[in-house]
Amino acid sequence: MRKWLWLLPVFLSGALLLNLAGTAWANGGPHGGYTPTTDACAGCHRAHTAQGPNLLTATSTYELCMSCHGAAGTGADTNVADGKFVAARSPSTEGEANTADNGDLLGGGFVNYKTAAVTSIHNSDGTLMAAWGFGVARGQTANLPSSLTCASCHDPHGSPNYRILREQIAGNAVTVDQVDEGPANKDYDDEHWPDNVSNVCVACHGAYHVTRPNSAEDNSDNGSGNADYGGDISTYAHRVGMNYAYGGNADPEATGYGGYFLPLTASKNVACQTCHLPHGTSASMSTLATAPFTNDSALLRLDNRGVCEVCHQK
Ligand code: HEC
Ligand code: HEC
Ligand code: HEC
Ligand code: HEC
Ligand code: HEC
Ligand code: HEC
Numbered sequence: 202m203r204k205w206l207w208l209l210p211v212f213l214s215g216a217l218l219l220n221l222a223g224t225a226w227a228n229g230g231p232h233g234g235y236t237p238t239t240d241a242c243a244g245c246h247r248a249h250t251a252q253g254p255n256l257l258t259a260t261s262t263y264e265l266c267m268s269c270h271g272a273a274g275t276g277a278d279t280n281v282a283d284g285k286f287v288a289a290r291s292p293s294t295e296g297e298a299n300t301a302d303n304g305d306l307l308g309g310g311f312v313n314y315k316t317a318a319v320t321s322i323h324n325s326d327g328t329l330m331a332a333w334g335f336g337v338a339r340g341q342t343a344n345l346p347s348s349l350t351c352a353s354c355h356d357p358h359g360s361p362n363y364r365i366l367r368e369q370i371a372g373n374a375v376t377v378d379q380v381d382e383g384p385a386n387k388d389y390d391d392e393h394w395p396d397n398v399s400n401v402c403v404a405c406h407g408a409y410h411v412t413r414p415n416s417a418e419d420n421s422d423n424g425s426g427n428a429d430y431g432g433d434i435s436t437y438a439h440r441v442g443m444n445y446a447y448g449g450n451a452d453p454e455a456t457g458y459g460g461y462f463l464p465l466t467a468s469k470n471v472a473c474q475t476c477h478l479p480h481g482t483s484a485s486m487s488t489l490a491t492a493p494f495t496n497d498s499a500l501l502r503l504d505n506r507g508v509c510e511v512c513h514q515k
Contacts, residue, residue: 229295229387230269230277233359245357262350263326266357272312279389281480284310286389298385306389307464309478309500320498322481325351332371332405354401354479363395370404377401380467392464394472399441402473409473412442441471450512458511461503476501476508 228234231241245265246256259265269276269291272283278290278297288302305315311322327348351357356367363377378395382388403410445453445465453463453475463475477500484498490505491497501508509515 228359228365230293232357232365235358261327262352262357266351279306281306281308282310282312283316284308284314284480296385296387296389299383299388300390304390306480307392308480309482311481314478314481314483317483319481319483320485321500323349323479323500325349325353363398366401370401373404373407375400375404392474394464394466394474396442396466396468396470398466398474399472401479402477406473409438411438411440413440441473441475443471444469445471445475445512447512450514453511458514461507461511463502463508463511471512478502 231244235241245258247258248256251257253260253262253264255262257265259268267282268274270279270281272280274280274290276291276293278286278288278293278295278300280287280290284306286296286300286302286304286306288297310319311325312319327350352367354367354370355365357365359365360368361379362368362375363379366375366377368375377398377400380393380395382393399410451458452469454465454469457463464472465475466472479500482498482500482502484501484504484507486498486501486505503511
């Protein structure tokens with residue numbers, strides 16, 4: 202089920218890397234790879250008869266994306282509203298060879314996920330909100346330079362980054378390498394993450410990026426909750442970017458714990474996305490786990506603190 206074999210060095214041969222580089226800007230569907238006389242612009246923009254800002258054919262960026270990627274969309278197999286990949290939805294064959302039909306999308310869902318209603322999302326409908334750790338403490342509202350939409354994270358015109366993630370987010374340069382996802386390119390339900398996959402999150406939540414190793418009581422060089430690092434969200438935070446191994450725990454991706462699994466990067470490192478889903482989750486939280494916000498599941502992959510148990514097995 203975990204297709205790590207695709208990452209074997211044989212697939213990372215020079216020929217394949219060249220191939221990836223050559224197609225880096227054409228990321229499936231209408232996103233990128235445009236020729237000088239392309240017709241693609243007209244699918245999303247009209248010069249004189251547009252319905253929304255940016256000369257869009259829909260009333261907003263969100264509505265435009267959802268016209269293909271939404272629950273009723275017929276323009277893409279990836280249904281991000283329900284967090285499902287459904288091959289029969291569109292003529293596109295992108296990802297069909299590697300992704301299970303009806304498989305759960307890696308990003309999660311904006312309305313439902315794993316057939317249950319979502320309990321937290323990155324609300325992408327254009328509402329102005331605060332990104333905690335972007336110079337503001339958790340719980341604050343409305344500080345981002347612009348409202349959060351699908352295009353805050355993705356470039357609809359293609360990008361050399363994984364999943365057409367923007368090269369600039371909230372004023373920060375973002376690199377998330379594309380990796381080989383298997384012979385027919387995309388795999389939308391099994392992770393093949395580069396080691397720098399957290400970079401997209403860090404662009405807006407910089408203060409959560411604690412990567413220092415755990416070295417006793419030296420405050421200048423500490424991570425994993427053992428030192429006061431003086432961030433603007435709290436003073437102690439869980440480290441990211443390190444290998445998952447802690448006290449002889451089982452591989453959270455291959456072995457899991459109690460039937461639950463967590464995804465890791467190519468080098469088996471912990472990323473923000475190991476614990477969080479970028480679009481939305483249906484995880485449920487009870488009593489202790491709902492704090493500090495009312496009934497908030499904080500985009501976590503598993504119910505309550507399942508994410509802690511898969512690695513620490515206390
Ligand atoms: C899949 C839909 C889609 C296609 C195809 C598309 N665009 Fe866009 N474009 C958008 C969206 C959505 C925005 C607004 C992004 C935002 O909300 O910030 C946009 C914004 C723009 C902008 C203004 C912002 C910027 O990035 O400079 C320009 C100019 C533009 N598009 C030109 C084009 C041209 C030219 C083509 C054809 C080569 C094209 N677009 C194809 C969806 C698309
Ligand atoms: C906060 C950043 C962010 C926002 C906002 C966002 N996405 Fe994503 N999206 C991601 C990331 C990161 C991935 C890669 C998930 C993975 O492969 O682990 C992704 C993946 C995807 C995929 C591939 C399928 C999947 O689930 O992996 C599609 C399609 C997509 N996003 C569309 C959208 C649309 C449409 C919107 C707006 C309704 C949106 N995204 C809003 C970050 C975002
Ligand atoms: C005309 C239909 C259409 C529109 C509009 C559209 N997409 Fe897509 N998009 C596709 C298709 C087709 C694919 C290929 C995968 C599939 O079938 O779902 C795709 C793929 C993607 C992917 C995955 C890229 C990868 O590297 O695999 C992302 C992310 C994405 N779209 C985001 C968006 C966002 C954000 C918007 C709005 C700005 C948008 N799309 C608007 C049709 C569309
Ligand atoms: C473009 C800026 C942006 C990016 C990139 C971004 N976020 Fe956020 N994030 C926000 C904003 C704004 C909010 C608060 C608004 C909301 O509820 O959607 C938020 C909220 C959150 C929350 C709290 C959700 C809740 O309901 O309590 C978590 C957890 C989170 N982000 C994690 C991530 C992770 C993990 C990534 C990378 C996959 C990421 N963010 C990327 C802007 C961003
Ligand atoms: C080991 C699991 C784990 C990892 C890795 C992780 N988080 Fe979290 N995150 C959580 C938990 C659990 C919460 C719920 C609140 C809490 O316990 O502090 C949370 C809450 C959040 C929130 C909501 C606001 C808040 O502070 O409660 C944001 C934003 C967030 N995380 C961003 C990130 C970013 C960005 C990264 C990567 C740099 C990241 N997280 C990595 C487990 C994790
Ligand atoms: C993907 C695996 C993984 C997950 C998920 C995870 N941890 Fe960890 N945790 C680690 C690793 C690895 C370290 C050691 C990091 C280091 O070297 O600094 C660590 C360190 C810690 C420490 C510091 C221990 C010490 O020896 O100083 C605490 C406390 C902790 N984690 C609690 C949690 C909690 C609570 C959660 C859930 C919110 C969680 N962890 C989720 C892997 C994980």
